[in-house]
Amino acid sequence: MQLLQNTRIPFTNASGSPVLGRAGAMGAASPGLRLQGRRILVVDDDRLNIRILVGILQTEGYVIAEADSGERALELYESFRPDLLLLDVVMPGIDGFSTCRELHKRYGEYTAPVIFITAKNESDDVVEGLAAGGVDYLPKPFRRKEALARIRTHLHNRLLVEQQKSLVDQLTEANSAKNKLLGMAAHDLRNPLASIRGLAEFLSDGAVGNLTPDQADLVKTIRETSMSMLTLLNELLDVATIEAGELKVNRELQNLSDLVEKAVYLNNINASRKSTKIQFISPPKAAMARIDGSKIQQVLDNLLSNAVKFSPPGSTIRVKVSEYTGGCTIAVQDQGPGIPDNERHRLFKDFGTLSVKPTGGEKSTGLGLAICRKIIEAHRGTIVATNVAGGGCEFSITLPT
C-alpha cells in the first residue's frame, strides 16, 4: 500500500510546489536544491534489477539511462554525463570495481559519485568498493526508502560540489577582473596626475612668474594632494600586479647594508621635517644578500616612512642590519605608540589601517605593509612586528641568503 501510494505521487503536488520538499523532510536535502531532472546511470547485467531500480527512481523525476555491462557504462558515461551511478559489482566483462576505478582514472575528482549494488551485505565487498572510489553501497534486495534516501544524499552532495566549484570559478574570474580594472584605472590616472603635480611645481617654483602668498598656498595644496594621490595609485597598482601573480623578483647578490644606508639617508630628508632622526647601525662587515634591490628599497622606504609617520616629532628611529648564518635581518625600531594587540591581525593585510594615527597628519592607505609582506614573501623571507618593552614598535625582516 505504502509503495503504491508513493509511486502515484506526481512530480508536483496539488499546490504546484515540487515534491522534492519531501526530501527536505527526510533531512537528506535542503529545500533550496532541486534534485528533479538529475541524471542517474544504472548499470547491471540483470534486467530485472534494472527494472526494479528504474521503477523506484522514476517516481522522483530523475532522468535515467541503463547499461548492461561495465564497458557499456564507460561508453554511456561520456554522452549521458550522469550525476550519479548505480553500479553492480559482479558482471561479465569488467566488473563494477574496475569500472569505477576506470571512471576515476578518466574523470578525476569530478567523477560522478558511484553507489555499488551488492548482492549481499558483505563487508569485504563494501570495503573494496569504497577503496575503488565508491561513495556508498545499496544491498539487494532493494528497500525503496533506503535506496531513495541514499541516492538523494549523494545527489545532493554532488550538486553542492558543482555549485561550490562554479562559485569558486566565478569568484576567481571576478577577482581577476577587479585586478585588471584596478590596474587600468590606476595606470590611466597616473599620467594626468603626474602632469598636474609637475605643473603645480612649476607654478610654486615661481618658474613662470611670482605668486601671491594666497595663490602659492592654493598651488601647494594642489601639489600635495596630487602627490598623495600618486602614492595611493602606485600602491593600488602594486596590489593589482601582485594579486594577478605578476610580482617578479630578480634576485642578485648585493650589499644589503649599502642599500639600507642609502634608504636611511633619503628618508632622513623627510624625517628632518618632523625633527625626527633615523639612525643607521651598520653591521661589523658588509651583509650580503640575494635580493631584488628596487623591491627591497620599496619595502625599506615604506617601513622608514611609516616609522617617521607614527613616531612623535623629535623621535629617533633605529635601523639595524645584522647577519647570521643563512641570512640577514633588518630591524626598524620606532618610538610610536606600538600596535594594539587586537589589531595585530590586520597589520599586513590589504587596507589594514589601524586605530593608531600618523602624528603629523600624514596619509595612510593601509596598503603599504601588505605590499611589503608580499615582496618579502616573494624573497622567501619573513616580516614581523613586535612591540618594544620601553614603547614603540620594531619591524623585523629576515632574508635568507
Place this chain on the structure above:
Amino acid sequence: MSFKGKILLVDDEAHVRKYIGLIARQLGSPQLIEASNGREAVELYQSEKPDLVLLDVNMPLQDGIQTLKQLNQVDPDCVVIMMTSLASRQIIEEAAELGAANYIRKDTSKEAILSLLQQTISQCFAND
C-alpha cells in the same frame, strides 16, 4: 649647460607635452616642436630634422617602439629618449636594443627628469 638644439616632443596627451615641454625649456633655449602621434612625429622629423626626440612609449594606433623603428629607418643616427609612465623592463630593453639613448619616467620629479635629460644630452652631443 645650455642646449639650443631642436627638440621634437611626441606624446598623445597634451598635458604631458605641456609639462615635459616646461622641463625641456630649462635645458637652455631649445626650439620645441610637438607631435601628438607617431605618424606625425615621423613626418615632422623628416621636415624639421630635430636634434633630439622625446618619444612616448604608450600611444594609441602606433606606439613608441614602432615609431622608433620608423625613425631609425629615416635617420639611423637619430637621438631618441623614450618616455614611459610605468617602466616595463621589457619595453625599455627593446627600446635600448633599437638604439634609444635613454628613457625617462614621466611620473618622477621634474628635477629627476631634467637631470636625466641633461646627462643624456651631454653624452650624445659631447663632440658638438
